[in-house]
Each structure stands twice: as structure tokens, then as C-alpha cells.
Amino acid sequence: MHAGRRSALRRAGALTVYGALVLAGFVPPAQAFSERDEAVFSSSTLDEAFRALSAGDAQRTEGIRIVAPDIAENGAMVPIEIAVDIDGATRIAILVENNPNKVAGIFEFGDDVLPEVQTRIRLSESSDVYVLAWAQGRVYMARREVRVTVGGCIA
The missing domain is CATH 1.20.5 (Single alpha-helices involved in coiled-coils or other helix-helix interfaces)
Structure with a gap:
């Protein structure tokens, strides 16, 4: 073909x-x-990304579960699973602190959909991975450290 x-x-x-x-x-x-929101996806610092996402007042919570390897052998394909146990969650964002572009992905959900995501992200180096969840007019946050033996981002 x-x-x-x-x-x-x-x-x-x-x-x-x-x-x-x-x-x-x-x-x-x-x-x-x-359309893609350029201000969000071109953020070069974590603070810029939080501001672009209107998440400056995010509250830490145990209601966001992040499943990722403690040590990822290849930063080009790091599996990550996210589940949000907060009523009314409609949006999830994944941010990577040490990547050139901080926002790895944004997922939006309807009211009748479970806010769960399984995907793969790139990590340029060992980094904290932040997950933001929007629910009932508030923004919640969780963090997980992932170490990388071989980086996955070039730029």
C-alpha cells in the first residue's frame, strides 16, 4: 500500500x-x-503553564491517583494512568516540570464519563509530573516524581 x-x-x-x-x-x-491553545502548550515555565490554565490556586488532593513507573528506562514513552475520584471532574491536564514545553496533554470529559486517562508521555529528564483536575469550579492537583534513565525529548 x-x-x-x-x-x-x-x-x-x-x-x-x-x-x-x-x-x-x-x-x-x-x-x-x-483549536490548540498556544499560550498553554508553549509555556516554558511551570508558573506560565499554571497561569495559562487558570490553575494558580490549585489545591493539593489525594483524590487524584497517578500511576507511573518510579524509574522509566526510556523517557520517550513513559506510561501513565490517571484516575480522578472527585465528584464532577470534567478536565484533566498533565504537566511535566523539566520538559521544554510543560503541558503534556489536556483531556476533557462529559458529565457522564469517568475521568480516567491511560497514555504515554515524553520526559526529557527525571522530573515531577503534575496532574490538574477541574471539578465544581475548583482546580485540584497531585504530583509524582518519575526518574528517567534515557531522556525522551530532543528540543
Whole structure:
């Protein structure tokens, strides 16, 4: 199969999934195709990222569970699982203190969806990983240290 055809099939598959999620009501149409917030994703310091996310008053909580390896052998693919046990949580953000760009991802949830995420993130070096959760008009935070033997970010 040619690379152009693969790419076209991949895009068509992604649009099909988005369309199904929109039709099922899991993802509002505006959210499915929203623009990237440059102020958030280009933050070069943790304070800038917290300000861009309007999370300067985040409260530490035990209601956010972060599962990640204590030592990751390869910083290019660090598995992380997040579960939020706070009623009404609708948004989760992952921030990495020692990465060039601090925000690794933002996930938004509908009211009837469990706020849980399993993904892989890049770590340029050993770092604290912060998870923010928005619930009932407040911002909550948890932190976990992850050590890396081989960094995963070039820039």
C-alpha cells in the first residue's frame, strides 16, 4: 500500500471516530475540532503553564491517583494512568516540570464519563509530573516524581 493511501485511510478513520463520538453525544462538535491553545502548550515555565490554565490556586488532593513507573528506562514513552475520584471532574491536564514545553496533554470529559486517562508521555529528564483536575469550579492537583534513565525529548 502506498504511503499516500495509508495517510488518507488514517485521516478518514480519524474523522469517522470523531463523527461517531459527536453523534453519540460524547464529544460536543466544537470540542472535537477546537483549536490548540498556544499560550498553554508553549509555556516554558511551570508558573506560565499554571497561569495559562487558570490553575494558580490549585489545591493539593489525594483524590487524584497517578500511576507511573518510579524509574522509566526510556523517557520517550513513559506510561501513565490517571484516575480522578472527585465528584464532577470534567478536565484533566498533565504537566511535566523539566520538559521544554510543560503541558503534556489536556483531556476533557462529559458529565457522564469517568475521568480516567491511560497514555504515554515524553520526559526529557527525571522530573515531577503534575496532574490538574477541574471539578465544581475548583482546580485540584497531585504530583509524582518519575526518574528517567534515557531522556525522551530532543528540543
